[in-house]
Amino acid sequence: MLRVGPAGYPPGSKGAVQAVERVKALGLNALEVQFGRGVNLNEERSRELGARARELDIALSAHAPYYINFNSTPEKVVKSHDWLMRALRSTDTMGGRIVVVHAASYMGRTSEQTTRKVIEALKQVRRQMEEEGLRPLIGLEAMGKISAWGTLREIAEVMDEVDGVEPVPDFGHIHARGQGCLKTKEDFQEALDGYLQLHPGRLHCHFSCIEYTDKGEKRHLLLETEEPDFALFAECVRDSGREFTIISETPAPSEDAARMRAMLA
Template structure:
């Protein structure tokens, strides 16, 4: 199945909650929604007396993401809160409380809307700024905990920028080490969503196609995420023909157990660097060749619209995909009837 959806709550949605967004996506005949963790900060506060003995699912005052006990985070949502604990809460959460997530996830499944989460767009696991790196690691962990509670599909993240004052090999070694630690924590916590690393759109940011695939191979338990706009920018307009998209998808597909996750938008770029995203109808990155490629290989695939038009371009892509399907079905029917006619006439 090929799913389409917006990166964030639809622009046309009257409500601004995640629940509203999921319902709106469904009503627009879309089937995916990528949650945007724009404000991912989390802060400690003492546990209240009435919260002792509860779990983070039971806390109704704040969106509590973890327990801090003796300075160490406890991520198990079944762990009872103790008297001396601090609670790590998110002031800009995706729901009112952590306990609300399960119900929202059930609603998404009932409406057949596949959920994913994108971590904050500025991420740096290179260790150049240790405090920032620790914060970014926490953002990835917290995205995993949230999406697991929602029973969603994949957490998408980028990993870091190169520092002109440090050798690239040193930066990459730090990124590999931090990702290895995150994967170990992910598996140890029993999180069900996949952990995805996307192709990035800047030459000074870790995340070329080759780097992402090497990371998936060397670290393991990481899924590559195709951001077509980023790849098109990095390759100075390298995605023009159906064969270009087929080649890219075929390289990534072996690493994508559970489906291929992608993002698409129009894009402007200079010297291998993305400058800005645009509506899909603008620029030289067209959806039609991708639609042809997807129709040819029929993967389990999600396409997230990161266009400024969000759901409008998600619906546009869905319509184009349906047209390609209809055209191919008509062609196949015509060829079959021609073959049957030839067989009947003894040719």
């Protein structure tokens, strides 16, 4: 089954419950709750959100705080662990399937050194999740800045050693990091195949058009800019026969999610 929805509540939503109702009204069936600046849903509101989402068949996910960095000082790593755990607890309460995380920046270390730090940190997170009985998956996002950890190879290395982790390809980020590499359907297919081979189940994806520099991602752009062209990605998705959740991360995520849904029909 194909699921499409926005990153964050649709405009004008007065709270989480109304947000999923608006998502449904737009003809969409997924919502990624944004905890980028902190987990701001208490347990009661998380339960209410989850109950209404189940009634409306809206698949929930969440994005962990942006300031997580498992390749930082010991103090920051401890805080990052706590921030991710808070997001996982709230997502578990609402019945969300996956929490997406920006895991690290290189901070002058090599890819191998940074990957090892991420592995060590996520093993600790997974141990605590098991102790608390938390069910969400950890989604490692493909990152768009050259300075950010999160290539396909790096994510695969973590998945080899840590259970309960999935890749989250962000095709705007892949395009930016690759300096405009997604120009044709074949380009998209090659990028997508790497993630489909890595993960055989439902693939949770992000998509936005994007402006980039030689340092990678600069800012997200509307779908109409076609940089890269979502229509080419949509062809690959339709041809794959696989299950996808596609989250719109453009500056108008709800409106563009509805456009994506129409293009995928």
